[in-house]
Amino acid sequence: MTIKVGDKVPSVPVTLATPDGPQKTDTAEVLGKGKVALFAVPGAFTPTCSAKHLPGFVEQAEAFKKKGVSKIVCMSVNDAFVMKAWGKDQNAFGKVEMLADGNADFARALGLQLDARGFGMGERSQRFSAILEDGVVKKLNIEAPGAFEVSSADYMLKQL
Secondary structure, eight states: OOOTTTBOOOOEEEEEEEEEEEEHHHHHHHHHEEEEEEEEEEEEOOOOIIIIIIIHHHTTTTHHHHHHHEEEEEEEEEOOOHHHHHHHTTTTTTSSSEOOOTTHHHHHHHHHHEGGGTTOOOOOOOOOEEETTTTTTEEEEEOTTTTTSSSSSHHHHHHH
């Protein structure tokens, strides 16, 4: 079943990719306090994700803070080393937290997994965004397959 507005985000083991290396944690710790802007991408270093999705949040990080967002979190079904390299490549550190859902456990717990085997990518996360307050979903934006509209930084800023 897909998570919906009003639901609490499930607690699932994940890894934060930091400049100092992987940090094991869980989603309740990362997403459960304050106002959080969460967005998920199908894969680090993929075209839309690298050209538009993550850069939009990096560029708009201050605007999110001005709207009361305590942190921006980017989640992808990649390992923490890939997420660290991508965060470094995109100058995301200090603006966006990079969350590695290496086995797609969190994506599955949300009901937002994507079968990307046809593209040689295995199981991934659908492209989506959510505004969370103390771990509860207040807004949820799930993209149509192949689309990039409702999960963008600009779209989310209008929701705050």
